[in-house]
Amino acid sequence: MSAVAAVADIGLIGLAVMGQNLILNMNDNGFTVCAYNRTVSKVDHFLANEAKGTNIVGAHSIEEFCKKLKRPRKVMMLVKAGQAVDDFIDQVLPFLEKGDIIIDGGNSHFPDTIRRTKELEAKGFLFVGCGVSGGEEGARYGPSMMPGGSKDAWPHVKPIFQAIAAKVDGEPCCDWVGETGAGHYVKMVHNGIEYGDMQMICEAYHILKEALGLTADELGDIFTEWNQGELDSYLIEITRDILKFKDTDGSPLVEHIKDTAGQKGTGKWTVVSALDNGMPVTLIGEAVFARCLSAIKDERVRASSILSGPNAKFTGDKKQFIHDVSKALYASKIISYAQGFMLMREAAKENGWHLNNAGIALMWRGGCIIRSVFLGDIKTAYTKNPELENLLFDPFFTKAVTEATQGWRNVVSQGALLGVPTPAMSSALAFFDGYRHAVLPANLLQAQRDYFGAHTYQRLDNESWVHTNWTGRGGNVASTTYLA
Numbered sequence: 001m002s003a004v005a006a007v008a009d010i011g012l013i014g015l016a017v018m019g020q021n022l023i024l025n026m027n028d029n030g031f032t033v034c035a036y037n038r039t040v041s042k043v044d045h046f047l048a049n050e051a052k053g054t055n056i057v058g059a060h061s062i063e064e065f066c067k068k069l070k071r072p073r074k075v076m077m078l079v080k081a082g083q084a085v086d087d088f089i090d091q092v093l094p095f096l097e098k099g100d101i102i103i104d105g106g107n108s109h110f111p112d113t114i115r116r117t118k119e120l121e122a123k124g125f126l127f128v129g130c131g132v133s134g135g136e137e138g139a140r141y142g143p144s145m146m147p148g149g150s151k152d153a154w155p156h157v158k159p160i161f162q163a164i165a166a167k168v169d170g171e172p173c174c175d176w177v178g179e180t181g182a183g184h185y186v187k188m189v190h191n192g193i194e195y196g197d198m199q200m201i202c203e204a205y206h207i208l209k210e211a212l213g214l215t216a217d218e219l220g221d222i223f224t225e226w227n228q229g230e231l232d233s234y235l236i237e238i239t240r241d242i243l244k245f246k247d248t249d250g251s252p253l254v255e256h257i258k259d260t261a262g263q264k265g266t267g268k269w270t271v272v273s274a275l276d277n278g279m280p281v282t283l284i285g286e287a288v289f290a291r292c293l294s295a296i297k298d299e300r301v302r303a304s305s306i307l308s309g310p311n312a313k314f315t316g317d318k319k320q321f322i323h324d325v326s327k328a329l330y331a332s333k334i335i336s337y338a339q340g341f342m343l344m345r346e347a348a349k350e351n352g353w354h355l356n357n358a359g360i361a362l363m364w365r366g367g368c369i370i371r372s373v374f375l376g377d378i379k380t381a382y383t384k385n386p387e388l389e390n391l392l393f394d395p396f397f398t399k400a401v402t403e404a405t406q407g408w409r410n411v412v413s414q415g416a417l418l419g420v421p422t423p424a425m426s427s428a429l430a431f432f433d434g435y436r437h438a439v440l441p442a443n444l445l446q447a448q449r450d451y452f453g454a455h456t457y458q459r460l461d462n463e464s465w466v467h468t469n470w471t472g473r474g475g476n477v478a479s480t481t482y483l484a
């Protein structure tokens with residue numbers, strides 16, 4: 001292998017569907033890509049089939065692969081998250097030089113990406129952890145891409161990534177996210193928000209079905225209408241299509257599907273991170289738990305014959321209620337994204353990331369599952385004010401959420417009266433009401449903690465931490481655990 005020419009702009013390891021589609025997408029955009037897979041026969045098969053007639057080249061060893069890359073070399077991996085990523089990094093390193101770039105385009109958990117960035121930078125290499133969303137179709141024709149890590153790598157990968165990413169009004173859904181694990185973190189939050197969006201839509205479907213007794217077809221018409229306004233989004237659009245889809249016997253297919261939800265874990269990671277950061281990301285939390293509750297179907301079936309609910313019937317104006325549900329959905333969605341950005345802000349503080357909030361909204365605006373018109377409004381808000389403390393403080397969203405409250409409150413209370421669960425919508429409302437209260441009952445809570453545990457509290461008129469002898473018998477030694 002003496003004279004291998006460096007011909008490729010980028011190399012890609014891992015020829016499963018996502019990897020193949022990204023390679024084809026890069027080729028379409030005029031980049032020369034070198035393909036490698038551990039099972040070398042996959043490379044030949046790919047070159048002889050999907051990649052036939054393109055400029056794509058292949059390699060049969062890691063050494064040959066690295067030699068075919070122009071400098072600084074860009075090695076992108078689309079392999080299974082976890083050990084495989086570390087293994088391939090170890091395999092390519094001997095054939096790379098300082099300044100070369102390794103990109104992980106898989107679904108890595110952000111702490112791994114933080115670690116890898118630090119380790120590789122210490123050795124003189126550059127590392128990019130890039131969230132890629134949009135599934136196989138997105139990878140082929142325009143994904144949403146969320147790169148973070150070694151910032152010096154960005155000018156080198158930017159032309160390729162922005163060329164292959166989805167575009168909205170000519171703007172690529174790909175921008176630099178931030179340092180170390182920021183790209184994979186933002187992708188994780190994206191997935192959490194996706195859980196929330198899906199759960200809210202399911203609640204809208206559920207309450208309209210139960211309260212108004214609508215058919216799947218009628219519900220499909222409602223979603224068709226919603227998709228033309230402020231709720232216009234990919235998930236509303238596919239829900240419309242799903243509700244209209246007929247089984248072989250002509251009945252709605254959706255009604256034949258078992259109601260137990262699966263999950264792969266990124267929603268859970270988001271909630272765990274929210275708990276670690278002390279951020280009230282309640283809506284995504286409820287969305288994850290709603291899937292958990294759905295999964296214990298056998299137990300729910302038994303519960304349904306033991307536990308009864310109200311016999312109340314909906315008596316209001318049906319048309320108005322449909323409108324109210326759209327408002328409940330819209331307001332809950334605003335809350336969920338506000339919570340998501342609160343979490344990212346806190347994680348950024350914790351990890352020293354300088355997050356590009358407007359860029360994040362833009363990256364989610366197209367190409368990915370949560371793409372929507374709404375994200376354009378979020379982008380506008382953060383472009384206008386990059387230092388915006390909370391999405392709810394942006395005048396557009398302050399107004400939008402305020403206008404939606406009446407319908408939102410009506411839907412949540414109807415749900416309670418009729419016995420139809422709305423965990424995401426009602427927890428979002430509880431958050432909203434809590435967030436807009438300057439005073440919450442935590443004064444009593446602090447008193448309780450001081451009473452039984454001598455945890456001390458602060459007075460409104462004095463910041464010092466004090467303990468009260470509540471019973472006239474307790475010790476005066478304050479617990480130090482609170483202050484520790």
Ligand SMILES: *[C@@H]1O[C@H](CO)[C@@H](O)[C@H](O)[C@H]1NC(C)=O
Pocket residue numbers: 013014015016017036037038039042079080
């Ligand atoms: C190789 O290709 C197969 C699919 O053809 C894929 O499942 C596998 O993950 C790839 N592995 C690597 C690490 O190259």
Ligand SMILES: *[C@@H]1O[C@H](CO)[C@@H](O)[C@H](O)[C@H]1NC(C)=O
Pocket residue numbers: 462463464466
């Ligand atoms: C605040 O409380 C502490 C502890 O009880 C006390 O020593 C201090 O004088 C108080 N300060 C004021 C300004 O009241």
Ligand SMILES: *[C@@H]1O[C@H](CO)[C@@H](O)[C@H](O)[C@H]1NC(C)=O
Pocket residue numbers: 469471472473474475476
């Ligand atoms: C708590 O108050 C009671 C009643 O005034 C008193 O007898 C007791 O000594 C106090 N305890 C302490 C530790 O100050």
